[in-house]
Amino acid sequence: KNEVEQSPQNLTAQEGEFITINCSYSVGISALHWLQQHPGGGIVSLFMLSSGKKKHGRLIATINIQEKHSSLHITASHPRDSAVYICAVMYSGGGADGLTFGKGTHLIIQP
Amino acid sequence: DTGVSQNPRHKITKRGQNVTFRCDPISEHNRLYWYRQTLGQGPEFLTYFQNEAQLEKSRLLSDRFSAERPKGSFSTLEIQRTEQGDSAMYLCASSRYRGSSTDTQYFGPGTRLTVL
16 A cells, blocks of 8 residues: 655644654655645645755755655744645556645644 | 635535535646545545546545536536535645646645535
């Protein structure tokens, strides 16, 4: 079964802390997405990557294709970063071209 | 704003009724996806279109569900004879596919369905 596992499921941290969320998957992929979902449902795409590392503001995403693992880092975390962060992959080699999602990491940044 | 839009944002219906949701993708995007998300879970893929062609359907999409994208622009998702288990957030996303690569998917705000 093609699965996407995220850890931790829940994370509470103090403002300013460095945050790491992890994602692992089971088979080869063509791309991996990191998404942010706020209460009320809206999903925003943060990154799409297939190799290496991407940075946008305080957010950094890395992927290791050989280890089938990706991380999302938030530097100098802020209460407005509080949201659910979802890892999603697009599997290569045929099958549905939609994304397969992890269950998400619920992040709370306390002031 | 030229993002992905979905209507209605909320729908409450009684069990057994039919409901239809609409998604308007970003105008230059040729791929459109439907996902379903239940409380506390990540979204699950339902189906996707490339232009007007429905290329893939998940096994989650029972015979009561039908999706169309008749002119390759907006899409509708209809659920017939709704059941309480259909209560979920229905998400639409669009992207631009250019042969060997697909751009990131942009999500709409979702339609929250409650079946009483």
